[in-house]
Amino acid sequence: MESTNTLGLIAGALTTVAFIPQVVKIWKSKHTLDISLGMFAIFSVGVFLWLLYGIQLGALPLILSNSITLVLSLTILFFKLKYK
Template sequence: MNLESANTLGLLAGTLTTVAFVPQVVKIWKSKHARDISSGMFAIFSLGVLLWLFYGIQIEAWPVIFANALTLGLSLTILVFKIKYR
């Protein structure tokens, strides 16, 4: 697989795994509650995504950087909603 194909595959995978968080963010935002969301899980997940972002920056892999930056934003949004809608 060449670099262009690998980047396309990475962008597609990153897009799908990132977009998967959008329905949860929208649901919490509309319902104004996040009782069933685990703060611990999202905190650990956010830290992991942050580390993936740093990794992507280190190896200059734009699909990894792009996907993890967006996923981190969505994950942190869910954590903020969890705190805001106690």
């Protein structure tokens, strides 16, 4: 594996894993008052576009990290709407 792909996989893993504590906290507390609906909606669209970009490039680090980040981001959006 190229060092560029390794770097991308590490960066993607770290930025993706960063969302897990937020998802767990919301799931346990059912509290989303301080979460911005607009920010997460815009962020989710951006992550989706990064995913499409990664698919077009065939860049595994972009595809993996953005696929997982999109699921986590959409989970936060779902909780935001569910626990209004």
